[in-house]
Amino acid sequence: MKLKRFLTGVLSAVMALSVCALPAAAAGGEDTTPTAPSTSTIDTGKKGSITIHKYLVDGEVNGGSSNYGEKLTKEPEAEAAKDVGFSIYQVMTAKELVAYYNGKDNTEPKASDYTPVADKKSVKTTDNKTYQRHGDEKKTNEKGEVTFNELEVGLYLVVETTKPAAVTKAVDPFLVSVPMTKVGANGKADPTQWLYDIHVYPKNSTQTGTIYLKKQGLVGGDAYNTPTGLNGVQFRLERLKEGKTVGDTDAWEIVTSKNNNNGIYTTSIVNGDNGTIKVDGLHPGTYRFTEVGYADSAAGVDKKYILDTAASYTFKIEATPDGQKVTKLDDSNSDYEIKGTTITVTNYAPDVDKQVVNRTDGKTYQEAADYAVGDKIPYRIAVTIPTNIAKLKTFCLTDTPENLDDDTRIQFYSNSDCKALITKSLVKETAGITSTNNAKGKGFKIDFDPAKLEEYAGKTIYITYEATLKKGADTTTAGNHNKVDLTYSNKIKSGNVLEDETADHNHIEDTAVVYTFQIDITKVGKDGNKETPLDGVTFKLYEQIAHQTETGEKVLSDDDAKALGFKDTNKFSYKEVATGTTEGGGKLTFTGLSNSKTATTGASRYWLVETQTKEGYNLLGAPVEAKLDIVYKTTWKEKNTFDKGVLVKHSHDANTETFKTPNDGSQTNNGTQEGTEQSAGLDRGEKVTYGILSTEIINKKGFQLPVTGGFGTLLFSGIGVLLVLAGVAVLFSMKKKNDRA
Known part of the structure; x- marks a missing residue:
């Protein structure tokens, strides 16, 4: 029978077509007609093996040449399927297999003739024959490989008894002959050579998709701020092992790929959106993302947000006719949500x-x-x-x-x-x-x-x-x-x-x-056109405050205020702030003062009263008003720089302020006076700006009446007494003359 001779000659080619999806390679124009094998060369006492190489692919296995039962010289470019369970059943003995090859048994074997029973420990045929499982089920390792060794010569049914979670349907059962004829490089079977160690590459019909993780930061709660996409944050992606539950020890395995060998994914810009991770090629199953930290190269990343390394963001991917469905598995964790295929994880910051x-x-x-x-x-x-x-x-x-x-x-x-x-x-x-x-x-x-x-x-x-x-x-x-x-x-x-x-x-x-400011006084004496700095002149600084009915230790009574020359004593009272005397060339500074503006009137709050002047000069006749009104910024832009674990919002130093009206539109106190630049100290070239009101006060020389209790009063009093005594003496002298007369 031609079909039997074909199976006998190139069973490996049949395996490639019906099982491994690896077409036989034949040179164009060459005669590929199979040659009948010589069954006399089969060593029925020799042991063989079947090695299964399991990959998750949707299409043909790529990357190697046709194997014809031999191991590929180059591993396929596909994801290895771990923990896939296989069972084998010997459905022909060595004697039956040789008889079949010799044409003595005309029944063509088909994998569909065998049905596994519920416990998968045996298979039955349509005519109720039973074949026991050869040993136990075996599962593929991390490379997707599993080997059944020490196999007697015969025909074996291979059944995928535990399918990977990543696939929608287990691979169909298939038959493997141990041994099978070896096919040469020309695609022709060598009737004198048999393969006892068989390698097969079955494939599943798989379904993969793409999921996105969106990492966002939120200050406070939803009612206060808009979330910000956060780049440079790392997550570990793991998949739940087959047969395990979420809480089992050693239940999770790292998800790697040819582009990611450690399962760590970093948020970045994806499709123009910050804080996003894109993962392709995920098969159906249960997964979780766990936050790891910030990437080492995450310079300039806003790191004020609190990382939750104790939480896992678990989800399930299910295959659907339209693609895949992603479902949130932990309803108790409100820090993540899933919409479509996007998982949004929120971190918070104060x-x-x-x-x-x-x-x-x-x-x-x-x-x-x-x-x-x-x-x-x-x-x-x-x-x-x-x-x-x-x-x-x-x-x-x-x-x-x-x-x-x-x-x-x-x-x-x-x-x-x-x-x-x-x-x-x-x-x-x-x-x-x-x-x-x-x-x-x-x-x-x-x-x-x-x-x-x-x-x-x-x-x-x-x-x-x-x-x-x-x-x-x-x-x-x-x-x-x-x-x-x-x-x-x-x-x-x-x-x-x-x-x-x-x-x-x-x-x-x-x-x-x-900010606090100062008033600088320069006291000058003027005699004609000549001006001389005056040391030793004493001033009292008064603060104008709201009128007080009760006077304190330093608050003038209304009468005393009027005596010093303050006019508006009904609306204001006057409180002594400080006393000072000019020195060093007529200089005097009152420091630690606020601006003069008040909340109610905006009037001046400071007055200078001269209490002692230089000999030969007149005291000032009235208080001198001091209008201190230095301009400064009341607010400035947030800096928001993050350095060594410290986020600095408003950074302020001597260069932040100038005491001048800014050109950047910053809000100010509407001051009218600029600061004064001066040297910071002796032998220092550094210049700093002070908030200073500088004022020059001039005293003039002139005639001065003697003050009460002075030497002039005593002199005139003495002359008066002498005149009185002289007058009395004259009166007594005249009286004596009259008496003699």
Whole structure:
């Protein structure tokens, strides 16, 4: 029978066509008619083997030449299928196989004639013959290979009894003859050579698809901000092993490919969208993404977001007629969602914003304001709580002032106008709020209890307190900083893993600035056209304040104010600020002053009263008004630079401010005076800008009446007494003459 001779001659070619999908290679024009084998050369006592090479492909196995039962010289360019189970059944003995090859058995064997029973330990034919499984089921290794050794000569049925999760249908059962004739390079069978170690390459009908992971960061909660796509974040992709459950030990295996050998994927720009991972060629099955960290090359990446390395984002891929379906498996984890084939994972971050109250209106919060030494300065800190606050181990604020002393009487509010007071404790039971000291001032630390903050997850709370500006405060553009640092866990870890104080914390810093200024006086004496600097002239500086009915130690009564020349005593009172005497060439500086503008009138707040002058010069007849109104920026752009775990929002130094009206459209206090550039010190070329009002005050020489109690009064009094005595003497002398007469 021609079909039998064909099977006998080139059974390997039949295997290639019906089982391995590897067509026989034949040179064009050559005679490929099979040659009948010589069954006399079969060694029926020899043992053979069947090695199965299993790959997940959708189409032909590429990369090697036709094998005709031999191992390919080059491995296919396809994904190896691990843990695929195969069972073999001997359906012909050596004697039956030789008889079949010799034409004594005209029944043509077909794999479809055999049906595995339910337990897969045997197969039955249509005429109820039973064949037992040869040994146990074996599964492919990581290379997709499995070998059945020590096989007797015969015909074997190979059945895929455990199919890979990646395929929709197991490979059809197929027959393998041990041995089979060897086919030469010319495609012709060699009737004298038999292959006892057979290699087969069965393929499944597989279905693969593409999934996307979208990584986004969110500050606070949904109601406050728009999510941001985050590049440079790494995830590990794993697949659930066949027969395992999610909670099993060693249940997951890394998903690799020819373009990814470690299963680590990094978010980047995909199709113009930031924070995206694209993975091709995923077969049906159960998978999970686990966050690993930031890529080493992720320079410039916004790393303020809290990585959740304890969470797994699990999903299932199922084959459908239209492609594939991706389903979320962990409904308890609200930090990820799946729409279509896109898995969106959200990380969260806190935020902190430090501001100071505008002195002139007493209510507007801004980045900078001006105050005088001794003033109580109101501050507000806005803290945005991350949605996953309850999972954090560390969440604390540290306030570090310069030339300021903080008051630790702190209030917490749930709204920005600071009217809804939070009365419940938000801090740890022990040392929740503590005072701190630094070289330039006294600050505080608030150690929050994350569990107590859960009620405010995704929201913003507000903290208010006051600080006092200290004597010696900086009057240059450098200003007096009050910096807040928010320290928080940057990773969520499994179990009770301890944090590393340096590596596992992020910091967000923000700074509010207080400026304070000075009045520089130059005292000059004028005699005709000649001007001379006058040392030793004393001035008192008064601050104009709202009228007070009760006078304090340094507040003038209305009568005293009028006596010094202050005219508007019904509306204002006058408080003594400082006293000073000119020296060094008629120079005098009053420092640590706020601008002159007031919230109600905008009028000058400072007056200079001369209380003692140089001999020969007249005292000033009235107070001298000092209009201090230095311009400065009340806000500036956020810097938002991330360096060594610290995100700096508003960075401020001497170069941030110029005390000049800016050209960038920044909001200012509408000041009218510019700062004054001066040398920073002796023998230093550095120039700094001070907030200075410079004023020259001139005294003139002239006639001066003697003051009450002076030497002139005594002289005139003495002459008067002598004249009176002389008059009395004359009267007594005249009386005596009259008496004699």
